[in-house]
Amino acid sequence: MFYRDAGALKTSYAQEQAIFPVALDRWAVMALVAVGALVVPFVAGPYWLGSILLPCLILSLAAIGLNILTGYAGQLSLGSGAFMAVGAYAAVNLVIRLPGLPFPVSFVLAGMVAGAVGLAFGLLSLRIRGFYVAVATLAAQFLIEWICTHIPWLVLNTPSGVVSTPTLFLFGFGFSSVPSRYLVAFVTVVALAVVAKNLIRSSAGRALMAVRDHETAAELTGVDTTRAKLTAFAVSGFYCGVAGALWAFLYLGNVEIEAFSLHRSFQILFMVIIGGLGSILGSFLGAAFIVLLPVAIANAATLFGEALKPDVLANLELMIFGALIVAFLIIEPNGLARLAVKAKERLRRWPLPY
Numbered sequence: 578m579f580y581r582d583a584g585a586l587k588t589s590y591a592q593e594q595a596i597f598p599v600a601l602d603r604w605a606v607m608a609l610v611a612v613g614a615l616v617v618p619f620v621a622g623p624y625w626l627g628s629i630l631l632p633c634l635i636l637s638l639a640a641i642g643l644n645i646l647t648g649y650a651g652q653l654s655l656g657s658g659a660f661m662a663v664g665a666y667a668a669v670n671l672v673i674r675l676p677g678l679p680f681p682v683s684f685v686l687a688g689m690v691a692g693a694v695g696l697a698f699g700l701l702s703l704r705i706r707g708f709y710v711a712v713a714t715l716a717a718q719f720l721i722e723w724i725c726t727h728i729p730w731l732v733l734n735t736p737s738g739v740v741s742t743p744t745l746f747l748f749g750f751g752f753s754s755v756p757s758r759y760l761v762a763f764v765t766v767v768a769l770a771v772v773a774k775n776l777i778r779s780s781a782g783r784a785l786m787a788v789r790d791h792e793t794a795a796e797l798t799g800v801d802t803t804r805a806k807l808t809a810f811a812v813s814g815f816y817c818g819v820a821g822a823l824w825a826f827l828y829l830g831n832v833e834i835e836a837f838s839l840h841r842s843f844q845i846l847f848m849v850i851i852g853g854l855g856s857i858l859g860s861f862l863g864a865a866f867i868v869l870l871p872v873a874i875a876n877a878a879t880l881f882g883e884a885l886k887p888d889v890l891a892n893l894e895l896m897i898f899g900a901l902i903v904a905f906l907i908i909e910p911n912g913l914a915r916l917a918v919k920a921k922e923r924l925r926r927w928p929l930p931y
Contacts, residue, residue: 596774613763618756627755627828633861633868634762635823640848640860641773642816647846648854649777650809651789652702656714657817658841659721662834663691664818665825666731669740669832673733680745680826684765688819694721695814699807706792718839725834732832739833742826758827765823769816774857776812785809786855817845847898851905853914862913870897 587593597603621630643657668687672680694717701713725731732738745752745761752761776782784805787795796802825832844867852863871894878890905912 594778596778610767613767614760618759623755626759629868629872631755631759631762631828632824633865634759634766635820635828636845636848636868637861637864638766638769638823639817639820639845640852640864641770641857642813642820643845644849644852644855644857644860645773645776645785645816646809646813648849648856648859649782649789650785650806651792652699652806652809653708653711654714654813655711655839655842655846656698656717656721657813657845658837658839659714659718660691660695660814660817661821661824661841662721662725662837663694663814664688664821665832665837666725667691667818668822669742669825670731670733672743672745672826673740679747681747684819684822687822688815691818691821692811692815695817696807696811699810702806702810703803715839718842722834722838739831741831742829745826752827762823762827765819769819770857770861773812773816777857781805781808789855847902850902851912853912854910856912856914858917859912859914862917866913867898870894 587598592598595603597606617630618626639657639661642660643654646652646654664684664687667690668683671678671683671686675683698713698717702710705713726738729735732740750757752758777785784795784800784802785808787798787800788802788805788809792802795805821837824836829836848863848867849860850863851866852861853859874890874894874897909915
């Protein structure tokens with residue numbers, strides 16, 4: 578009986594429109610953020626921070642960007658990896674060529690560059706719909722990959738095409754250790770997740786969902802569908818661009834186009850599908866699932882000794898991914914986020930059976 582919203586009277590519009598109307602939800606999220614910022618960096622080891630939690634956070638941010646475009650606006654995209662590449666290459670050029678610019682500003686500008694590129698390709702969605710939009714974003718993926726590998730200026734004229742990222746400094750403090758890099762990613766992801774949640778709750782977010790549900794009906798009811806689509810592409814590109822900058826500077830330590838290939842775009846799309854379309858929480862759950870599943874499979878494979886060869890293990894991982902995507906589409910199209918909502922509903926009714 579501890580999880581109830583009965584008796585929680587709302588006396589203002591701010592309380593009525595709160596992100597977490599149930600007090601226990603609000604306290605739980607605040608406690609989770611406090612633990613993630615104040616406890617995890619000092620308790621978790623370098624492996625968990627650098628190899629598990631850090632990619633989970635960064636890929637969650639990219640998944641939020643794609644979820645805004647696909648889950649909320651209904652525009653299928655296969656170019657998330659390309660927009661991450663734009664953010665990564667823009668960030669490394671800004672940080673190295675303008676060393677006096679604080680790196681948070683550089684990352685925001687890199688995200689804006691990626692958002693502008695996303696907006697440019699979003700113009701195509703004004704004339705085409707459905708899978709044709711997916712084909713256009715797929716073309717963006719191939720085009721941006723080609724540009725990043727054939728313009729030496731973007732890679733600072735490096736012969737190998739791989740640019741090592743410098744250590745980030747802010748107010749004289751360097752973010753070179755694993756805990757400090759984790760904290761930068763954590764603060765960035767939490768801040769942008771809150772912004773995305775408020776965006777979805779605004780009139781612009783309602784316009785995105787109206788376009789997703791029925792574009793013609795939305796236009797007839799006064800929704801500016803052109804503005805809504807372009808906003809979705811721009812915001813999605815911004816989030817993926819910031820994620821690409823974080824991925825290059827905090828996780829990889831270099832910028833190379835192979836890290837933002839078509840495989841990355843499909844990986845982010847799988848996160849959104851498994852986590853839940855149209856859900857900020859689903860973006861985090863999908864990213865955690867995609868990152869932790871290979872680790873779980875590798876640990877389970879050790880039980881069989883040498884019976885499972887590396888190539889068999891890699892193919893097994895792909896088979897499990899495919900089977901889970903099909904299973905979620907059939908059994909629970911709304912993904913892990915919907916399962917979490919159902920669990921909360923059962924908890925609110927407990928111990929009553931109805």
